[in-house]
Amino acid sequence: MADAKILTRRVAILGGFAGAGWLIANTDKLTLESDLARVFHAVEDWTRTAQRGLLFPDRLAREYSPSDISPFFKPNGTYNPGTPEYNAHAMQNFGDWRLKIDGQVTKPLSLSMADLRRLPSRTQITKHDCVEGWTAIGMWTGVPLGLLLKAAGLKPNARYAVFHCADNLTGEPSKGGEQSPGQYYESIDLRDAFHPQTILAYGFNGKALDVPHGAPLRLRVERQLGYKQAKYVERIQIVDSFGHIAGGQGGYWEDRGYEWYAGI
């Protein structure tokens, strides 16, 4: 019995080291072609649950003072959608740009920029954290998303707001990995959609939002990373699930392997 126990321990020790060695030697292979993706998804859920357990809905992201604003706010992703339609809108200062809100709502809306500017606004100086690692601080002015969603009236099965954008992004070399061109989109759940700091911004650092930063409308969802801050927003679709949209993961970068919950 004692011998068997000792041998079992040796097997456990050697097996443990063999397993760890195999894991380290095969990280590339495991990344590309294994069921590890399911483990990674479970970790993302766990992270979201842990953070959401802490972040009750009204918890605000820190707001900074004007002296903290970055001298240069790096635009990333698309600098200019550049399509004929978008260029035509830009030529006339987005006077004809319309934001559509549809899907699981009782009263679909189509709002002009002038309509949006007439609504109550919120101005906030916040930190923009790129998934790549850099940070910039800027001042955003816009209409709280919750206000618009209340006006449109959510149906009982509404769960997510999906933001459809005017830009087709071809990828970003700095991120590496698998990338293919695609229409930019993003999604957030209703908890973030009704957060007081979640706004559709039309003003940036005291001026009208410029093209590199997402003119005429960009989402600000302040407790998540930069790729969630969809630019050039033209349509908000309220859905019960985003599985049928594009790659089914809830966003351009999500379809290319990034976490849907970008609070980390």
Next chain:
Amino acid sequence: MALPTRSNWLARAWHSAFAPIKEPEGFYRHRALVRLTHWINALCILILLGSGLNIFNAYPRLHWGLYGTDADQPFFSLSAIDTPTGPQGVTQIGPWHFNTTGVLGWSKVDGEFQARGWPDWLTIPSFQDLADARHWHFLFAWILVLNGLAYLGYSLWSRHIQRDIVPTRADIGTIPRSIVDHIKLKHPTGAAARRYNVLQKLAYLGVTLLITLMVLTGLTMSPGINAFFPWLLDLFGGRQSARSIHFICASLIVLFVIVHLVEVVLAGPINEIRSMLTGDYRIPQDHQAKDAS
């Protein structure tokens, strides 16, 4: 399980590594949970370092303060520049620039040169992929934290940390002598070898503190955590400072691991590794004393 015969070195190492050692030749040094958490921690650190360098490569620059992007001056960067003789890898530390072509900034991937912060043989995965590197990083960060809490909880409860690792008042007085012993590569023998020397205690405490700082600065980079614990941003002076401290602590952990491995080899690798596998530690004897007796 068939054991190898005694005729080869592997068999000798095998028997030596697993043969139980009883008093007075040796003693039971490391308890099972300490041994298990040690090895899980080692695996986590290895994967976290490799995936961390891949993440770093997505933005291979370090800043200090609240913000930092391409337009702001970094205090450390890895980059590729064009020169009349072709591209070069440049490592910048403060005002100094070093040509590190082939390793840092500009190195070969699949036989072809690429602009790349850290080279492919250091990163996990080896190819540049921020999304996958983050997945590896967060998976093993969770394991590291849970494993670390198990270790700390058990070691505080069993008083392992208070008894064996926190230096005593008497230890502090032995720091100069311990430094001299380390320089002479002299390791304690006999009764003194039953306890950690003071520099060893400080190193173990130090690496525990470094790992704690890694976790805290890592959390400070999370915008979700920032909303709940804004004091973390104040503690580290902003997200960019936190990112830099994260990198500096990782470098110090690499330094710890190098010194730790060198000391294991110098102190007797089979004995040291055995003590971390089965717990049994053979007390090194003072050869001069033995010769005299």
